[in-house]
Amino acid sequence: GENVEQHPSTLSVQEGDSAVIKCTYSDSASNYFPWYKQELGKRPQLIIDIRSNVGEKKDQRIAVTLNKTAKHFSLHITETQPEDSAVYFCAASLGNTDKLIFGTGTRLQVFP
């Protein structure tokens, strides 16, 4: 069935370094790829998304890249700060439906 794999499961970086989280998906008809950030005890919140007609999107310190041929997409966070520490989830739409398949999450820790 539809599957989204996410790596790594945990990631520790020093403040100021960059962090990269990668996801691969199986449904070639997927056309929407959001990223959610979930702080401890809080709800997942959208931080950036990309649609299949775009290869890259940037918003200040975060960027997402999409390679539709290889069916993978990545989240890049530059100049990390301690408040970036959270669990990050990638997701891919099931075809062009509203159903999202979530990755297994990456726990990012940024040490001061």
Add this chain to the structure above:
Amino acid sequence: DTAVSQTPKYLVTQMGNDKSIKCEQNLGHDTMYWYKQDSKKFLKIMFSYNNKELIINETVPNRFSPKSPDKAHLNLHINSLELGDSAVYFCASSQLRRSGNTIYFGEGSWLTVV
């Protein structure tokens, strides 16, 4: 002004009981969802309603019954609770569009079955 609100936030109950979680959204969205997040943080969709009609029903035990009285509300009723039902249940909403919809989550309801 909370966009997607769900109650209760915390619920501790005994096995075998029946409980409900309520959800309301004031975003004017036409689609609402219930997601389950287990202890390993995996997020899985359970149900999706569009304009009060069920459109996604994942493989969820029939002890779970969603009810949507109108497109701003989607409640979740759980019968005969089991230990394995302990999880965080997130309500969410979105506006259906062809090129992917942004899903907005509620604060979550922490269910503990003892």
